[in-house]
Amino acid sequence: MSLMTPEIRPSAIARVNPVAKLAVALLISCALMLSIDWVSAAVALALEAILLAWCGLNARQFWLRTAPVWIAAPFGMLTTILYGEDSGAVLWSGGWVSITEGSVALGLAIGLRVLAIGLPGIVLLATTDPTDLGDGLAQVLRLPARFVLGALAGLRLVGMFIDDWHSLALARRARGVGDGGGLRGKAARFRSLAFSLLVLSVRRGSKLATAMEARGFGSDEPRTWARESVFGRRDGLVVLIGVAIAAASITAAILAGTWHFVLA
Amino acid sequence: MRRLAGPTVTGSRVTASGWGWRHAGRARQAVSGLDLDIRPGERVLVLGPSGAGKSTLMHALAGVLGDDEDGDETGDLFVDGLRPSQARGRVGLVLQDPDSQVVLARVGDDVAFGCENLGVPRAEIWPRVSQALADVGLDLPLRHPTSALSGGQKQRLALAGVLAMRPGLVLLDEPTANLDPDGVVEVRDAVHRSVEASGATLIVIEHRVAVWQDVVDRVIVLDPAGGVLADGPAGTVLSAEGERLAAAGVWIPRFPPAMPHRTEAAGDTLLSAQDLAVGRVPFARRQAVPVADGLDLDVRAGSTLAITGPNGTGKSTLALTLAGLLAPAGGRLAATSALAAGIGEAPHRWRSRDLLERIGTVFQDPEHQFLAGTVRSELLVGPRALGLGAAEQAERVDGLLTRLRLDHLADANPFTLSGGEKRRLSVATVLATRPRLLVLDEPTFGQDARTWAELVRLLAELQGTGTAVVAVTHDDLFVTALADARLTLVPGAGPATGRVVSTGPVASAGPSRPAPPVEGGTP
Amino acid sequence: MHASTNLLRGSTTRKPRVLKWRVVDIVVASVIGVASGVIFWAWGLAWSPLSAVLAFTPGLEGLLAGGWLFAGVLGGLIIRKPGAAVYTEVVAAVVSMLIGTQWGFSTLIWGVVEGLGAEIIFALFLYTNWRLGVALLAGAGAGVAVGLLDTTFTSYAALDVGYKAVYIVSAVVSGTVLAGLLSWLAVRGLARTGALSRFASGRETGRTDRLEPVSAR
Numbered sequence A: 001m002s003l004m005t006p007e008i009r010p011s012a013i014a015r016v017n018p019v020a021k022l023a024v025a026l027l028i029s030c031a032l033m034l035s036i037d038w039v040s041a042a043v044a045l046a047l048e049a050i051l052l053a054w055c056g057l058n059a060r061q062f063w064l065r066t067a068p069v070w071i072a073a074p075f076g077m078l079t080t081i082l083y084g085e086d087s088g089a090v091l092w093s094g095g096w097v098s099i100t101e102g103s104v105a106l107g108l109a110i111g112l113r114v115l116a117i118g119l120p121g122i123v124l125l126a127t128t129d130p131t132d133l134g135d136g137l138a139q140v141l142r143l144p145a146r147f148v149l150g151a152l153a154g155l156r157l158v159g160m161f162i163d164d165w166h167s168l169a170l171a172r173r174a175r176g177v178g179d180g181g182g183l184r185g186k187a188a189r190f191r192s193l194a195f196s197l198l199v200l201s202v203r204r205g206s207k208l209a210t211a212m213e214a215r216g217f218g219s220d221e222p223r224t225w226a227r228e229s230v231f232g233r234r235d236g237l238v239v240l241i242g243v244a245i246a247a248a249s250i251t252a253a254i255l256a257g258t259w260h261f262v263l264a
Numbered sequence B: 001m002r003r004l005a006g007p008t009v010t011g012s013r014v015t016a017s018g019w020g021w022r023h024a025g026r027a028r029q030a031v032s033g034l035d036l037d038i039r040p041g042e043r044v045l046v047l048g049p050s051g052a053g054k055s056t057l058m059h060a061l062a063g064v065l066g067d068d069e070d071g072d073e074t075g076d077l078f079v080d081g082l083r084p085s086q087a088r089g090r091v092g093l094v095l096q097d098p099d100s101q102v103v104l105a106r107v108g109d110d111v112a113f114g115c116e117n118l119g120v121p122r123a124e125i126w127p128r129v130s131q132a133l134a135d136v137g138l139d140l141p142l143r144h145p146t147s148a149l150s151g152g153q154k155q156r157l158a159l160a161g162v163l164a165m166r167p168g169l170v171l172l173d174e175p176t177a178n179l180d181p182d183g184v185v186e187v188r189d190a191v192h193r194s195v196e197a198s199g200a201t202l203i204v205i206e207h208r209v210a211v212w213q214d215v216v217d218r219v220i221v222l223d224p225a226g227g228v229l230a231d232g233p234a235g236t237v238l239s240a241e242g243e244r245l246a247a248a249g250v251w252i253p254r255f256p257p258a259m260p261h262r263t264e265a266a267g268d269t270l271l272s273a274q275d276l277a278v279g280r281v282p283f284a285r286r287q288a289v290p291v292a293d294g295l296d297l298d299v300r301a302g303s304t305l306a307i308t309g310p311n312g313t314g315k316s317t318l319a320l321t322l323a324g325l326l327a328p329a330g331g332r333l334a335a336t337s338a339l340a341a342g343i344g345e346a347p348h349r350w351r352s353r354d355l356l357e358r359i360g361t362v363f364q365d366p367e368h369q370f371l372a373g374t375v376r377s378e379l380l381v382g383p384r385a386l387g388l389g390a391a392e393q394a395e396r397v398d399g400l401l402t403r404l405r406l407d408h409l410a411d412a413n414p415f416t417l418s419g420g421e422k423r424r425l426s427v428a429t430v431l432a433t434r435p436r437l438l439v440l441d442e443p444t445f446g447q448d449a450r451t452w453a454e455l456v457r458l459l460a461e462l463q464g465t466g467t468a469v470v471a472v473t474h475d476d477l478f479v480t481a482l483a484d485a486r487l488t489l490v491p492g493a494g495p496a497t498g499r500v501v502s503t504g505p506v507a508s509a510g511p512s513r514p515a516p517p518v519e520g521g522t523p
Numbered sequence C: 001m002h003a004s005t006n007l008l009r010g011s012t013t014r015k016p017r018v019l020k021w022r023v024v025d026i027v028v029a030s031v032i033g034v035a036s037g038v039i040f041w042a043w044g045l046a047w048s049p050l051s052a053v054l055a056f057t058p059g060l061e062g063l064l065a066g067g068w069l070f071a072g073v074l075g076g077l078i079i080r081k082p083g084a085a086v087y088t089e090v091v092a093a094v095v096s097m098l099i100g101t102q103w104g105f106s107t108l109i110w111g112v113v114e115g116l117g118a119e120i121i122f123a124l125f126l127y128t129n130w131r132l133g134v135a136l137l138a139g140a141g142a143g144v145a146v147g148l149l150d151t152t153f154t155s156y157a158a159l160d161v162g163y164k165a166v167y168i169v170s171a172v173v174s175g176t177v178l179a180g181l182l183s184w185l186a187v188r189g190l191a192r193t194g195a196l197s198r199f200a201s202g203r204e205t206g207r208t209d210r211l212e213p214v215s216a217r
């Protein structure tokens, strides 16, 4: 298993066209970004949680992939509670920090919002193979094939980072410059190894471009696709679900009177 | 006229008149004054010493040499009357370096890539992919990740990708350099069958003439000084001009390079392994997955142990383990006091600097090894890490540069060297620190007869002074010339295990397991 | 061999600029984008605790923004083609998103805007000037873009106006140093290794390995 060929367990969501998943996540993110309020975030989060049941991730995978969100949400919440726009009764204050009813409500909203925006992206993409995403982008969205495939090739090269890092470290050890120098030496070696990795990838990229051209890539002729990316009725339905979630969260917030447009 | 859907394509015609190319940043032209006319459907073997400009010519024919920012062109070169950059798609090229031409993440997708670019209809692509994979003997599922392939497997993959395109002009740059002997024949036959069926023109570069001799109609020998040394039907050129060409460094079957003089001087055991298992630790795991196990061997001072076997059986992994770079996956590997000299018996626990004078390693992919910006400073890395005096450093480096014919490249960037030059440089970097044990992964690939002989002579001399050599190789001539013992890995029952079955003709490498010699095919 | 001597001189003359992307431009820009994306992701992990520390000096979190701005400047400086800054920054953002960030799909939108911030500066100089000053300006441009975006659409929108101003200024400073200066230094380093030999950026600053005298043969 690697970044480029992830082990994706068969599930309803894994079979959906990546473009549809992309659209759903984008829709929900955009809707939630328009307002900072706890109702819209909470409604979106709840509806997303229902969808998670179909994504086929096991518990370990789920927590591992979504860890960044779970860490970020409390931090975002804390910052807002301490420094957010104040309103309502003052609960505590000291120096330039003041906690008010208003800032606590905002903090709660921010925490929920980070979760609601972060989760769908991660979960939907954890069920997507990058190659299929590329196929979808080029065939369904008709993004330029040269760029989509170039990006895919770049992604693959970097997917080999860990192997390359390992080989470079071995080679350095063999050449007598692999250790020594204490902590300082270690830091210097890390820097030089990281730079070598960048250099190696750029070189690989240049060569790979040659190899791709040698196989007829990059001409302006139309190319065909070995793997067809179809956007079917089911995929349309998934997009509709996304629209529904976005609409539901906004409507709920407006009805509850918590809607707070960011540009207002 | 770009692409023909059917199995038969018309072969391309190649013409050159006064063609030459100078790489940006180089003073000398890599190719100059070349006049050629290759008829459609002709099968041509291109020979020439290492650095003669063979790969440069192939890049030019494929239209991937770049524009005038990348170098200067003289004269004209045409494929079917078009400039090569316009004829792209008519031409399929397998590059010399198999490592850098994997495009996509899965084996099937990667082979299909070329067909897609040529606009082959989808229904036709997959049968072509399966056919091409079967032709080159790459027996892996279509979804197999391309990141977990051995050197030889990558080479087969690259070939399959080009064969599936069925181009009018097939260009192969040392397509079998990393393959096991069975694989060489298999791939050659596949290429032959493929161009036979399609009528494509074939141009192949290979140092070893014997493999392609019967398949090609014509041999062209490039002259490093410009133009061609010889050009004509294979039989005529190789017999009539054999001696002259052999003197210029071309491998001619009747004029094999001189074998080195060996002094029988097997000394102390330096390294010994019992029931050793080797493997790599996969990402995010702690335990290594063994690719070969049950290995018993002794490495002795002044002798050479050759490690041979089919692609993907774990030879490189074994070499890295013996070199103290990977930890053994099981069993025991111990350095004797003759090698360790007081620093513990497990080589993978030694400090990096301690390895320098004890074990030197040449990696299968030379590019992983390069650290410096010029050939000379690359060679100085080791001696500097040892803290040698400036005079001693210069002496060692200059000696190696001359002997391995790299002196005119001393200030060139290691990454811009030709395939054979890179290989020699990576061997030279190791020799510069004079370790007691040399571990070499395919040290002779890409060498012409002259550089091969020089390399082998150098190794024989080192052996005479008590250096031990462990060499992973597919080169039978190398084994004959140098090896005292031979360890052959063969694929076991599982997909990724191996076992010692035959030991060397001269001394014994693993007396505990005298199994019948099996010349196994691919797994 | 007289011809080749003349050619040598020829290669140093200035060539007309080609603005169309070559395959090598696309692939190398992608590689840089993807590599940067991995760093973006790691930066995102480190960001949470760092910003919590900086949270005691509200607004100064903007200083961390530069960690997500360098990809565009780097790509622009190396590839030197229109759109390179936006493309590289977007690829980097998408990759960090693929690995998983707390910002989900908004990462993509941020990538586009940050890339545009740098791209506009390169465009103002008509894609002809790639000196340090321009690199710094491009970093600053990306900083302005992200500063405005963050103080409008993220949790910083909830900050007081004074803090917002502090935030934008910090983001610009951070962009100038982390994205502008560091990228410029990185390009110089890369060019020295010869890895950029197929790019104008590598040939200008880079060393050449020309040593053999023309009369060597």
Ligand SMILES: Nc1ncnc2c1ncn2[C@@H]1O[C@H](COP(=O)(O)OP(=O)(O)OP(=O)(O)O)[C@@H](O)[C@H]1O
Binding pocket: B023, B024, B025, B026, B030, B048, B049, B050, B051, B052, B053, B054, B055, B056, B057, B096, B416, B417, B418, B419, B420, B421, B446
């Ligand atoms: N990208 C490059 N930049 C500068 N010089 C180069 C480049 N590629 C090759 N050269 C030089 O051009 C000359 C011819 O190289 P080329 O790779 O064509 O040789 P070759 O005949 O294929 O050799 P080999 O048999 O070793 O592969 C060599 O001296 C090499 O160092």
Ligand SMILES: Nc1ncnc2c1ncn2[C@@H]1O[C@H](COP(=O)(O)OP(=O)(O)OP(=O)(O)O)[C@@H](O)[C@H]1O
Binding pocket: A163, B147, B148, B149, B150, B151, B152, B153, B178, B180, B280, B291, B310, B311, B312, B313, B314, B315, B316, B317, B318, B364, B496
């Ligand atoms: N970096 C890697 N990650 C995972 N698996 C690998 C890696 N490199 C090689 N392998 C696998 O390990 C096995 C042994 O590989 P190794 O490179 O040691 O073979 P080899 O005998 O040297 O082959 P070749 O003659 O083709 O070079 C192969 O099956 C290969 O697919």
Ligand SMILES: [Mg+2]
Binding pocket: B054, B055, B056, B096, B173, B418, B419, B420
């Ligand atoms: Mg070559």
Ligand SMILES: [Mg+2]
Binding pocket: B150, B151, B152, B315, B316, B317, B364
């Ligand atoms: Mg190997």
